[in-house]
Structure formats: structure tokens, C-alpha cells
Amino acid sequence: MSKIADHANSFLEQGGSELGYDWDNMPELSDMEMILRFSIHIWDYKGQTEYEYYGVDENEGKLMP
Numbered sequence: 001m002s003k004i005a006d007h008a009n010s011f012l013e014q015g016g017s018e019l020g021y022d023w024d025n026m027p028e029l030s031d032m033e034m035i036l037r038f039s040i041h042i043w044d045y046k047g048q049t050e051y052e053y054y055g056v057d058e059n060e061g062k063l064m065p
Helices: 003-019 029-038 050-054
Strands: none
Touching: 003 029
16 A cells, blocks of 8 residues: 555554544545544534535434435
């Protein structure tokens, strides 16, 4: 693996996957340490609510069309 891939894999193993990140949704390399330190979920990182990120209507708890 390359150094970047090793860093990304380490991020996911150290808690990134529990915060909603995966290989298709990775933060900037420079942000990874702070994301783990402060437990920043992917929807917060992208400036959305959990409901907005996952496509759920906050008022009804149903998936939005």
C-alpha cells in the first residue's frame, strides 16, 4: 500500500468507520487527526445534520423521496 492508503486505512481502523467514514467518503488527510480527536461524524464534517446526510425527514422519520 502507498503511504496515503496506509494513512487512510489507519484512520478508518482507529475510529473513522464508527464515525461514518469509508473508502468512498474520506475527509481531507489534514483533517483526519482532528476528526478522531473530537469524534466528528461525517455529517458534521460535511455541514449537514444526520437526517440530511442520510436522507431522512426529521419530522416524520421517513426517508425523503
